Amino acid sequence: DIQMTQSPSTLSASVGDRVTITCRASQSIRNWLAWYQQKPGKGPKLLIYKASSLESGVPSRFSGSGSGTEFTLTISSLQPDDFAIYYCQQYNSYWTFGQGTKVEIK
Amino acid sequence: EVQLLESGGGLVQPGGSLRLSCTASGYTFSSCAMTWVRQAPGKGLEWVSTISGSGGAIYYADSVKGRFTISRDNSKNTLYLQMNSLRAEDTALYYCAKDFLNEAYFDSWGQGTLVSVSS
Numbered sequence: 001d002i003q004m005t006q007s008p009s010t011l012s013a014s015v016g017d018r019v020t021i022t023c024r025a026s027q028s029i030r031n032w033l034a035w036y037q038q039k040p041g042k043g044p045k046l047l048i049y050k051a052s053s054l055e056s057g058v059p060s061r062f063s064g065s066g067s068g069t070e071f072t073l074t075i076s077s078l079q080p081d082d083f084a085i086y087y088c089q090q091y092n093s094y095w096t097f098g099q100g101t102k103v104e105i106k
Numbered sequence: 107e108v109q110l111l112e113s114g115g116g117l118v119q120p121g122g123s124l125r126l127s128c129t130a131s132g133y134t135f136s137s138c139a140m141t142w143v144r145q146a147p148g149k150g151l152e153w154v155s156t157i158s159g160s161g162g163a164i165y166y167a168d169s170v171k172g173r174f175t176i177s178r179d180n181s182k183n184t185l186y187l188q189m190n191s192l193r194a195e196d197t198a199l200y201y202c203a204k205d206f207l208n209e210a211y212f213d214s215w216g217q218g219t220l221v222s223v224s225s
Contacts, residue, residue: 001168032210034211034212036151036212038151042217043201043203043215043216043217043218044151044201044203044212044215045215046211046212046213046214049206049209049211049213050211055213087150087151089151089211089212091209091210091211094153094165094167095141095153095156095210096153097143097150097151097152097153098150099150100150100151
């Protein structure tokens with residue numbers, strides 16, 4: 001089974017900050033990686049697919065990069081609406097999620 | 107607009123059964139694989155099961171294999187999850203999610219239905 005490890009688990013940041021979340025896979029997943037945002041009481045929302053492709057309607061301040069085993073999600077300028085939990089997910093071999101990164105207000 | 111609406115959750119005793127449903131609208135249901143993902147209280151997301159658009163390919167997580175059965179009725183635009191031999195650790199919010207044209211990532215999610223397994 002492929003394991004996904006996100007870091008950090010919690011991130012404290014201010015509006016306007018540049019934020020980076022890392023996701024590592026236990027083996028190569030090529031670029032079969034997605035990022036989701038989840039807010040309290042809601043289902044997750046797709047942000048990025050295929051490691052770096054921005055889902056339609058998602059603000060351009062979100063970007064993804066990486067391939068193989070190491071990936072990053074970057075928010076270029078954190079907005080109030082971005083405080084949430086972020087999950088990476090591999091879909092190279094079945095499906096596995098990272099444990100999540102909570103982005104909270106500093 | 108794609109809409110996914112889960113139903114069927116509730117309180118059930120250990121060893122009991124429950125059937126979840128997910129009714130889809132706003133797209134051609136039979137064209138897309140569908141997936142169940144669960145989230146235990148205060149925890150992260152866990153993939154449970156996926157079924158192809160035709161129903162011909164089915165996948166399960168090891169944690170539910172042999173106990174849960176995924177199915178779909180394309181004439182009713184509905185996805186199902188039959189859950190048998192339920193355990194306390196199955197307690198979670200269960201989401202249905204739509205695959206993007208069988209690309210294996212999930213571009214739409216429902217709001218979830220809560221399953222509680224307790225005596």
